[in-house]
Amino acid sequence: MTNEETILKEINANYTQSEDRAIGGILTITPEAVKSSPNKVDELTGENELYIPVKYIESIGIEEKFSNGVKSSLTNGGLRDRLRIKRKDGQPEFFVISNLTEVVDDLQLVINGDTLNLDENNKNPELGSLLLKGIAYLFGGIALLLGVLYLASSNIAVGILLLFAAIIGMPYTRRIVGDALGVRINKWTATVLFILFWITASQLLA
Structure with missing residues (x-):
């Protein structure tokens, strides 16, 4: 070097x-x-x-x-x-x-x-990382809960989209899926996909 x-x-x-x-x-x-x-x-x-x-x-x-x-x-x-x-x-x-x-x-x-x-x-790695992870798990958890509720109410398409949002939004499940597929989904790509899943689900409910 x-x-x-x-x-x-x-x-x-x-x-x-x-x-x-x-x-x-x-x-x-x-x-x-x-x-x-x-x-x-x-x-x-x-x-x-x-x-x-x-x-x-x-x-x-x-x-x-x-x-x-x-x-x-x-x-x-x-x-x-x-x-x-x-x-x-x-x-x-x-x-x-x-x-x-x-x-x-x-x-x-x-x-x-x-x-x-x-x-x-890396400007503030500890605080920034914890904050982003906390937000990711919060919104991912909400998507997971809503996804299960919509699946139970027979709104299958919306439920599946929200479950996808939950999986891609939470770092732990995102890593498991990425490893299984042999790809690495970074947090910025995950954020975009998360928003797209939410928007698509909202459109189906409109």
Whole structure:
């Protein structure tokens, strides 16, 4: 990584180096690359930096815990869901981090070249993230409740649309669906889809 690169985000991360070992360090995100630097202890044992240029990243996702079996997961960080960065050559890299869904969304913005929105997200990451998640779960919960009620009242089309809105609106269910489909739906795309589902349902009720 060159000195001219702008650091967008630095995160404490355990990098899964092999099936039986994870090393602690820092994951650094810039507009040009993702870099994993080992902590001082692992650096003394000869561990090197991992450097992945953004142009060589095929996809960003979440690797479910225990995906490589229970025995291996005990030593490689697989006891928790992990960040998965897949290179265009097919090789995946895994990291144990906090705020996993948020980091996945941020990395997707970087891959898309949309660092302006990432900068806006990180002005007050803790408060902003909690506030957005709270709003998402509030409106998603309302959509879920109304969807069930409309389905029970035989207004099936409206009920299904509102259930779709609930699924796409709440971060947890959105991640499950995204992982099942092999796609990553960021929060801005989810917001647009959520509004479209609501508007369409309202039109059917008009």
